[in-house]
Amino acid sequence: MDAEKGTADISASAAPKTSRPEVTAERLRQVLSYSPETGEFRWNWIGKFNRFVGKVAGCINGHGYRIILVDGRIYGAHRLAWMYVHGALPVHxxxxxxxxxxxxxxxxxxEATLIENLRNKGRNSNNKSGYKGVSFKDGKWRACICRNGKNTEIGRxxxxAEAARAYDAAALATYGRFARLNFQVDAR
Incomplete structure (x- = not known):
């Protein structure tokens, strides 16, 4: 608590609850091998745990991500892959x-910011049109896109399929390489 201002320093409480340090790239390469072509991690020999040598590391969590326990901390395999190749955990x-x-x-x-990552999201599970950004309203198929935090109608x-193509064009113009399209585009 800062005596002069009467405020508490919350930075310490915002820190992770674990006292274990984050894995370094050096330590990661010591305990795991990574194949950039397959995206697979396998255990290297590590002390008394040599029964795991050569076995695929980690498991798939309830959200579909592979997670791996390294030195008492859980990491997403995608973040470890980034570190393995680039030498540091990603900033974003x-x-x-x-x-x-x-x-x-x-x-x-x-690497992507939260907003960029959300732009690459697939269609919602409750979507009935079968296309991202497309819904049925007032007898027409409506194409909409989110721009600057607001849902904007592209057209009816x-x-x-017409609405989906209009969404795709707007998504490419708005989101660039992070656009998740309804139809595949070869020149991306």
Whole structure:
């Protein structure tokens, strides 16, 4: 508590609850091997735990991400893959380009801010049109996109596929390389 201002310093309480230090790139390479082509981690020989040597490390959590326990701390395998290749944990989030959370090939990973990562999100589970950014309203298929935190209507169309194509064009213009499209584009 700061006596002069009468305020508490909350920075200490905001720190992680574990006292174990984060893994270093050196330690990571000591205990695990990583294949950039497959995205797979395997255990190296580590002290008394040599029964795990060569076995795939970690497990898939309830959200579809592979997680790995290293020196008493749990890490997302995608974050460890980034560290293994680039030498440090990422500053921001790691985005799985193809949207498959367990695909940790380095070619499928990129650093992204929270907003960029959300732009690459697939369609909502309650979506009835089958296309991201498309809904049915007042007898037409409506295409919408989120711009600057606000839902913006792109237009209304006779078919859901037309609306989806309009969404894709707007998403590419608005989100760039982080756009999750309804239809595959070769020149991306």
């Amino acid at each position: 989030q790691i985005d799985h380009i193809n949207g498959i959370r367990s695909d940790n090939r380095i070619a499928n990973l990129r 169309y006779d078919s859901p």
